[in-house]
Amino acid sequence: MVMSGVKCTGTEMALSQCQHHKTVSCQKAAAKFAAGVICSETASDLVLNASLVQQTVYIEDRPLHMLYCAAEENCLSKSAAKANWPYGHRRLLRFSSEIHNIGRADFKPKAGRHSWVWHACHGHTHTYDLLSVKCLISLNKTRLKTGHNKSFCIKSDIQPHEGVSKRYECANFGDQGITVGCWDQYRHDIDCQWIDITDVRPGNYIMQVVINPNHEVAESDFTNNAMKCNCKYDGHRIWFHNCHIGDALSEEAERIFEKYPGQLNNRIS
Structure with missing residues (x-):
């Protein structure tokens, strides 16, 4: 152990610039809280396609009898546990x-594969928790609803350009990942690719999606991991407007964004 009591703000250029104890503490009790560091000249950088979210969003009233697998994976709001299963439905905000x-x-x-978990109901393997987190936030910054994705198969590794060779294919328990220059896709019709808005009242909201939210996998830039949209819900239909990556607008534009524009140009039903 070379450093202890390390606290970083995230702006430091080296670990030595972080706050830390002057002397190294090697207490046995602290061993389970220790962390290792691997330095690399290159890293991945994930960015969500904000325009695709705006283009594909819609509301679905899905019957409860079709949501048993999703309920097992905690993909519904807490109130679903008190529903009259298998009767009734949940209102889902879905998008790709x-x-x-x-x-x-x-x-x-x-x-690695040794820690992947097989989910029999859905018939797929989870590689790690929380590839993305989806939040519906009121204009006073109160988080109303949260949805999430567990990475069950990074399978798409789609090739956008000639000369880019994809390296990953999850079929038959193959290797999983996203090659540089490629992307992974979660379609709107996949279980848990939603926010359960059954209990949400009509109003104006901000919808936010964050990928790799806990920074569990190293990236060269975490500032572009969040995407936000204006959202207006009237109890029957929903409008999305101005979907953008978190660092795509200036601070002044962000303040205007949160005041919610009076004119919306994308209605979804």
């Missing part, structure tokens, strides 16, 4: 997401 790797290294799951 496309995660591009624009970095200089492939994006790979943090854990």
Whole structure:
């Protein structure tokens, strides 16, 4: 152990610039809280396709009898546990997401195959928790609803350009990842690719999606991992407007964004 009591703000250029104890503490009790560091000249960089979210969003009233697998994976709001199963339905805000790797290294799951978990109901393997988190936030910054994706198969590795060779294919328990210059795609009709808005009241909201939210896999840039949209919900229909990556607008534009524009140009029903 070379450093202890390390606290970083994220702006430091080296670990030595972080706050830390002057002397190294090697207490046995602290061993389980220790962390290792691997330095690399290259890293992946994930960016969500914001325009695809805006183009594909819609509301679905899905019957409860079709949501048993999703309920097992905690993909519904807490109130679903009190519903009259299998009768009734849940109102889901659905959309497709496309995660591009624009970095200089492939994006790979943090854990090896030995830790992948098989989910029998859905018939797929989870590689790691929380590839993305989806939040519906009120204009006073109160988080109302949260949805999430567990990475069950980074399978798409779609080739956008000639000369880019994809390296990953999850079929038959193959290797999983996103090659540099390729992307992974979660279609709107996949279980858990939604936010359960059954209990959400009509109003104006901000919808936010964050990929790799816990920074569990190294990236060269985390500032472009969040995407936000204006959202207006009237109880029957939903409008999305101004979907953009978190660092795509200036601070002044962000303040205007949060005041919610009076004119919306994308109505979804």
